[in-house]
Amino acid sequence: MSARPFRQSMRGLHTWSGLLLGWISFAIFLTGTATYYRWEITRWMQPELQRAGNPFDAARAAVTHLEQVAAHSPQWAVNLPDTRQAATLAFWRQPEGPRRFASAILDPRSGQPVLARDTLGGEFFYRFHFQLQLPYPWGRYLACLAALAMFVALISGIVTHRQFFADFFTFRAARGGHRAWLDLHNLTAVLGLPFYLMITYSALVIFYNLVMPWGTRALTPPASPPAEVAATASADPVAPDWVEPAPLAPLLDFAQRQWKDDPAVSIQRFDVSGRGTANCTVTFIRRSGRHVALTARDQLRFNGVTGALLDPPAADGGLGRTSHGVLYGLHLARFAGPILRALFFIMGLAGTALIATGLVLWTIKRRPRHRHGPLPFGHALVERLNLASLAGLPLACAAFFWANRLLPLDLPARGDREVQVFLWTWAAALVHACLRPSFTGWREQLRAGAVLYFLIPAIDLLTAREALLTHLSQGDFVQLTFDAAMLACGTVLWVAAQRLPRSTR
Amino acid sequence: MPSPRVRARLAVASRVLAALAGGYALAAGFTSTVALLVGSPREEAALVGAVPSFLILTGAIVWAAAAPSATRAWLGIGAPAILLGLATWWLRSAAA
Numbered sequence: 009m010s011a012r013p014f015r016q017s018m019r020g021l022h023t024w025s026g027l028l029l030g031w032i033s034f035a036i037f038l039t040g041t042a043t044y045y046r047w048e049i050t051r052w053m054q055p056e057l058q059r060a061g062n063p064f065d066a067a068r069a070a071v072t073h074l075e076q077v078a079a080h081s082p083q084w085a086v087n088l089p090d091t092r093q094a095a096t097l098a099f100w101r102q103p104e105g106p107r108r109f110a111s112a113i114l115d116p117r118s119g120q121p122v123l124a125r126d127t128l129g130g131e132f133f134y135r136f137h138f139q140l141q142l143p144y145p146w147g148r149y150l151a152c153l154a155a156l157a158m159f160v161a162l163i164s165g166i167v168t169h170r171q172f173f174a175d176f177f178t179f180r181a182a183r184g185g186h187r188a189w190l191d192l193h194n195l196t197a198v199l200g201l202p203f204y205l206m207i208t209y210s211a212l213v214i215f216y217n218l219v220m221p222w223g224t225r226a227l228t229p230p231a232s233p234p235a236e237v238a239a240t241a242s243a244d245p246v247a248p249d250w251v252e253p254a255p256l257a258p259l260l261d262f263a264q265r266q267w268k269d270d271p272a273v274s275i276q277r278f279d280v281s282g283r284g285t286a287n288c289t290v291t292f293i294r295r296s297g298r299h300v301a302l303t304a305r306d307q308l309r310f311n312g313v314t315g316a317l318l319d320p321p322a323a324d325g326g327l328g329r330t331s332h333g334v335l336y337g338l339h340l341a342r343f344a345g346p347i348l349r350a351l352f353f354i355m356g357l358a359g360t361a362l363i364a365t366g367l368v369l370w371t372i373k374r375r376p377r378h379r380h381g382p383l384p385f386g387h388a389l390v391e392r393l394n395l396a397s398l399a400g401l402p403l404a405c406a407a408f409f410w411a412n413r414l415l416p417l418d419l420p421a422r423g424d425r426e427v428q429v430f431l432w433t434w435a436a437a438l439v440h441a442c443l444r445p446s447f448t449g450w451r452e453q454l455r456a457g458a459v460l461y462f463l464i465p466a467i468d469l470l471t472a473r474e475a476l477l478t479h480l481s482q483g484d485f486v487q488l489t490f491d492a493a494m495l496a497c498g499t500v501l502w503v504a505a506q507r508l509p510r511s512t513r
Numbered sequence: 514m515p516s517p518r519v520r521a522r523l524a525v526a527s528r529v530l531a532a533l534a535g536g537y538a539l540a541a542g543f544t545s546t547v548a549l550l551v552g553s554p555r556e557e558a559a560l561v562g563a564v565p566s567f568l569i570l571t572g573a574i575v576w577a578a579a580a581p582s583a584t585r586a587w588l589g590i591g592a593p594a595i596l597l598g599l600a601t602w603w604l605r606s607a608a609a
Contacts, residue, residue, distance in 0.1 A: 014579050021578040156567065160574050209567060216563035222541040223548030223562035226601060227555050328551075328560030335564070 018167040026161040026366050027390070029154040031397040032140065034363045036151055038401060040137035040207075041356030044341060044349055046130030047092040052468075052490040053412045054124040055475035059484045060089035060096075060116035063274045064264045069119030070096050071256045078102075078110070080250065084280040089116045090295060095124070103247065126422040127412055132430075138211070141431065145218060152219045155211040158363075162197075162204055169194060189369045196362040203355035204362070210335035250284045254315040262317075263292045263308050273306075280312060288312025300343050301333030367394050392441045399453035400437025402501060406460035407433035409494070413464075413471045447508055454505035461498030465491035527583040535590035536573030540566040542597025549604035 042049065051057065060066055070086045078084065083101040087093075096114040115122045128135070139147035197204075217224060256278075267274060276295035282288045294306040309318040337343060341352045371391050378387060411429035415422055441449050468476065468491050476487050515523070547562035573590045580586035 017579045018575070021575065025574075156570065159567070160571055163571060163575065164578070212567045213564055216560070216566075220540065220544050220563045220566050222545040222601075223559035224555070226545035226549050226605060227552075227558060326554075326557040326561075328557045328562075328564060331564045332560045 015167060018164040022161055022164040022168050023370065025157045025164065026363075027370055029150075029157045030363055030367045031393050032150060032154045033158050034360060034367065034397050035140070035401055036137050036154055037356060037360040037363055038405075039133040041353060041360060042133040042405075043130065043137055044353045044356060046134050048130070048486050048490060049133065050127075050129030050131065051092075051094055051486045053127045053129040053409075054094070055468075055472040055479075055487060056124045057094035057122060058478065059091070059482060059486075060094055063088040063090060063116075063276070064260055066096050066114075066116035066119075067260055067275060067278060068257065069117060070098050070114050071119075071260075073112075073114055073119040073121075074098060074100060077112075080247065080284060082281075082283050082285075084283065085277065086279075087277045088275055090274070090276070095122055125412075125417050127426055128423050132408070132427060138215075141427070148215055148218055152212055152215050155208045159205070159208040159212070161366075162201070162208065165197060166201075169197075186369070186372050189365055189372055193362065193365040193369055196358045196365060200355040200358040200362070203352070204359050206335070206338055207356075207359070210339035213332055213335045214339060216332070247284050251286055251288070251313060253280065253283050253288050253312045254290075254310075256280070256290065259290055259292070259310050259315060266308065267294055282312065286313060289318070300337040301330065364398050367398065391446050392438075395441040395446070395449050395453060396434075396438040399450060399457060399501070400434055400441065402497065403437055403453055403457040403460065404430045404434035406457055406464065406494075406497070409464055410460065410467065413467045451505050451508055454501045454508075458498045458502035458505065461494045461501065464494040464498075524583040528577045528580075528586050531583070531586045531590050532574040532577035535587060535594060536570045536577065539573050539590055539594040539597065540570040542594050542601060543569045545601040546597050546604065549601060549608065552608075 051059075066088050067086065070088070074081075074084055074086070078100040080103060081100040082103060085099045087097040089096055094116075096116050096119075097111065098114055099109050099111045101108055102110055112121050113124065114120065138151045140150055141147065142150065212219065263275060273295055275292055277293045279291045279293070280288065281291075288311070290310040290312045292308045294308075307320065309320065310316065311318055341349060344352055367390075371387065371394060374387055378384065383391075408426055408430040411426040415425055415429075419425055437453055440453065443449075444452060468487070472487070479485070479487050544559075544562035544566040548558045551558035551561050576589050577586040580589055
């Protein structure tokens, strides 16, 4: 075999690493991008809930509830609402029993469990973007493989496009066809290149213990088997040597005086661990817009029995933990305020478009070779999968939102049914893509998606008008903004359908 | 002798295997060697090895595609992978 020029070999690597898992990468990017607004999506999908007030008041209400239902639990962990999240999420470890953790969604004001519709909300997009609705751990493995493929495609793509940055200012839309798609691909690539490199690499780093555990394994001595967990369940038994924890109210007062009431940097969660023992520790964690790394959060720790303030934990220096923490934090962008979050979202959309244009480019470049005679199987397969993912996935997401509003509220396992609607719609899009002529199929699926998105605000008005009015009267525009975003999604799909060539094939 | 076309396909398959299996073995050897060299604290050591390991894996994949031949692709990835595997083995037995 003769030696090939470096750039040519990188072009081959770019083409195939981009194509083979491109459909999965597209789905991961689209749902992952939506995840930047997961709490806002959840708020739209649970219109019954209203925006919370002061998170310290929510913490007090949650404590009152936990003292009733989990007074003798060894551990409490409570996520508090903020300007984006409406409800309190409480978790507690059950002293005994096979299901070790119980959880409840609490009303921030009353501390009582809320009666909102059963839905995964924005959590669905978050989970889908790395689990892909596959059994553990296979979804994560596949997502990591897709992240690696995309990282390789980015590196080889940089080498392939010599005049990468000059290309940024080139958009030959008027010339149409292959050149326009290539220019669009290059433009989206340059637009967010650092973001794409960061997001794909940090995805691998986040799952290092799953996909690259060999450092941990080499250092860990063979572990002894875990102790058997007693299978007898009891709601809230008292351990014989129970040490009564200190009341939390004075500690919350202290934290509130320390941290003031700025909602952007107020209390985010609290943990009470080792309850019932002399080692009980209370930790208040502050919402922080100042640190990128998730590990570098401000916190206050107390002795849970005496209520004495403890020293803060030693700051983790260390190159490994710092780089891991910063990459993890960048990927999740929890530190980002509204403007930076919007920028991350736009970068995510650009990345989704980058993958989509790359996949379309593969077929457009090769199509003229098969002008005479039938399409080879591989080419037809790529075209069908492109259609089913690029047009079918947005369609399935729209169906997911429809299901949220139209399924009966008392349907058993309602949250799972919404996901099933999503999956069946996507499967139907795949079948449709295989049955219809290519351009007809594109036009039909894009238009169907556009219509579904256009109708979402109407359905919202029909099914959740009172919630919408309540939110608006409180100066809360999340539901309205979401409806506007749905119109924008519909417009994008409609314009895409209009711009398809009038070809029959 | 297989035809040139079959041989070209086998060479591509061999490069793909070198990139994925060989590249992963190389990255794994790198991770465990670095983790053992750093030693403690355990999480820090594991992360110093793991965080850059995906760059090694990417580098191996790029090499597998760019190497002048499939044999050279295997040599460039396999030799350091074996060395790092031996280093891991030696460091572990030295620590035990």
